[in-house]
Amino acid sequence: MKKKVSIHDIAKQLNVSAATVSFVLNGKATEKRISEEMEQKILKHVKELGYRPNRVAKSLRTGKSKIIGMLVEGIADPFFSGIARIVEEHAYKLDYKIFYASTENEPKIAKDIISAFRDTQVDGYIIVPPPGIEDDIQALMDDNLPVVLFDRYFPGLASCNIVVDNFDGVYQAMRHFVKNEYKNIGFVTIPSTQTQMRDRLNGYHHAINENGLSPLVKMVSFNVKPDHERYKQEIKHFLEANPQTDAILFATNYLAISGLEAIKQLGLSVPDDIAVIGFDDNTHFSLFSPSITAVAQPVQEISDQVMQQLMACLAGNEKAPAKQTIVLQTKLIIRESSQKTSYLVR
The missing domain is CATH 1.10.260 (434 Repressor (Amino-terminal Domain))
Incomplete structure (x- = not known):
């Protein structure tokens, strides 16, 4: 050798x-x-x-590794990969490298990765936190290590958080359905208490109550890794059990994909038989026939804020930003899947 x-x-x-x-x-x-x-x-x-x-040896001499550790739920997810790509561009311009890892929203995996990043002596952490790692994040902050959370956070933890207004994103989607005269609006989500999913469900219920409608909520079974075939079957059973459903809002990108497959297998037409909106836009939604309406998260703005906050923390204690939650707005991109044919031809 x-x-x-x-x-x-x-x-x-x-x-x-x-x-x-x-x-x-x-x-x-x-x-x-x-x-x-x-x-x-x-x-x-x-x-x-x-x-x-040798980066490790260099970090021992300088106290800086010029590496940022980034933990997301799944790097293959279009939303997280989009954020990661922009963050990497920012980091490269500042002479930093990004080490990525996927947690699959599993606490044990996240804890192991954080430990590995500590051993590598990364300079800062960008984390999409799974449930149950509050103590690990607090330990990082106790050691004065810069940490920025995004997409979700822990309400009881004083941390720097970048999130979107999930409540309003769903509420605006529901207002669009109501405006288009849909009365039996379903909501497909997962049984999660994490902030982003909790707020999406609350936004749905608020709109339902405000308009005097009856809720139609389907909580699909959720494991660590997404199971699209099982999601599809559960959504099919839900629609078969609730044939009155004339519109449906999917709480995540992957649920929307599984739901659209389920609708197709049932022989239903979008939007004539059932209207559809997905939370999180997809690069291919505009190419679908019909094109799919989506609640889009501001990927560029989220990425910019994440790096801005992290770099401010890395600059030193005097310039470190206050621990706060920065809330960004979503945008409803209206396409064909959520509008009745009669509206489209007017």
């Missing part, structure tokens, strides 16, 4: 001190009055050797 080259090896080959090599590699040649000729000689030699600095 080829021996890994160290700073000391480079110093010995060039007959200079290891400190000189280190100063050049860390961009401190001018500060340390190292000649430009020597700087270029070292950089050329390093390039020829293909030398790669």
